[in-house]
Amino acid sequence: MTATSGRRERKKAQTRQALADAATKLFTEHGYDNVGVREVAEAADVSLSTLFKHFPNKESLVFDLxxxxxxxxxxxxxxxxxxxxxxxxxxxxxxxxxxxxxxxxxxxxxxxxxxxxxxxxxxxxxxxxxxxxxxxxxxxxxxxxxxxxxxxxxxxxxxxxxxxxxxxxxxxxxxxxxxxxxxxxxxxx
The missing domain is CATH 1.10.357.10 (Tetracycline Repressor, domain 2)
Structure with missing residues (x-):
């Protein structure tokens, strides 16, 4: 059970980091107002619902922890x-x-x-x-x-x-x- 929960937590952390990295890259390259959350989700190769499981709103993609x-x-x-x-x-x-x-x-x-x-x-x-x-x-x-x-x-x-x-x-x-x-x-x- 510990290995499964450890793997699950690592996967969640990797997804969260991929989303934050994609958002940072897109926002700094194109401007915050010119990028939608759907584009961030696509860049991180996750669904929009997965994005919102990790980040409650667009602004929170820029800030973490x-x-x-x-x-x-x-x-x-x-x-x-x-x-x-x-x-x-x-x-x-x-x-x-x-x-x-x-x-x-x-x-x-x-x-x-x-x-x-x-x-x-x-x-x-x-x-x-x-x-x-x-x-x-x-x-x-x-x-x-x-x-x-x-x-x-x-x-x-x-x-x-x-x-x-x-x-x-x-x-x-x-x-x-x-x-x-x-x-x-x-x-x-």
């Missing part, structure tokens, strides 16, 4: 090094994940695609904000604040919004650093 993002955000707060503040842990995590340059040659084209497509920009933003509540809870726990702490909720929201604002700047890493400096030290400087 949503559950991992939430787990990683929470872990950034919970598993921070001794003596590191919550705000520095969040800044460091977002610096690594939102501003890092990838060795994958497709990454810059994918970033340009997302930034140039309003539907994808908004989807990416909403995808990140879905994790706001879990992040706020982790911040409250880490700071021993009440579960519904306004400061924890605010920091979670503003940190995630900072990632969006920084992502639209020419130098996202510097912008994110400035925004976190503002979060940490306030407006009054």
């Amino acid at each position: 949503d559950a991992d993002i939430e787990a990683d955000l929470v872990a950034a707060v919970r598993d921070r090094t001794a003596g590191q503040s919550v705000i520095h842990a969040l800044r460091d995590y977002l610096m690594r994940t939102r501003t890092a340059r990838s060795d994958d040659p497709a990454t810059p084209a994918l970033h340009r695609l997302v930034e140039s497509t309003p539907a994808l920009r908004e989807y990416a933003h909403q995808m990140l904000l879905r994790h706001e509540s879990a992040l706020a809870t982790a911040i409250a726990e880490a700071t021993r604040a009440p579960a519904v702490d306004l400061a924890a909720a605010g920091l979670a929201h503003f940190a995630l919004e900072a990632a969006k604002v920084a992502g639209s700047r020419e130098d996202p890493a510097s912008a994110l650093g400035e925004l976190f400096d503002l979060l940490e030290n306030g407006w009054g400087r």
Whole structure:
């Protein structure tokens, strides 16, 4: 039974990856708005119903591992090094994940695609904000604040919004650093 379920899971992962790769290739070559989900399914050699078993909508074809993002955000707060503040842990995590340059040659084209497509920009933003509540809870726990702490909720929201604002700047890493400096030290400087 384990071999069968292992094989089945590998096959599902391969199909999902084939769909994501086909979508990325078609979207970057022809533009997001010029490619339909049927074309993506055909390029990956699967049925349209199989595509929708793996991806609930067209936008999700561009983004993957949503559950991992939430787990990683929470872990950034919970598993921070001794003596590191919550705000520095969040800044460091977002610096690594939102501003890092990838060795994958497709990454810059994918970033340009997302930034140039309003539907994808908004989807990416909403995808990140879905994790706001879990992040706020982790911040409250880490700071021993009440579960519904306004400061924890605010920091979670503003940190995630900072990632969006920084992502639209020419130098996202510097912008994110400035925004976190503002979060940490306030407006009054």
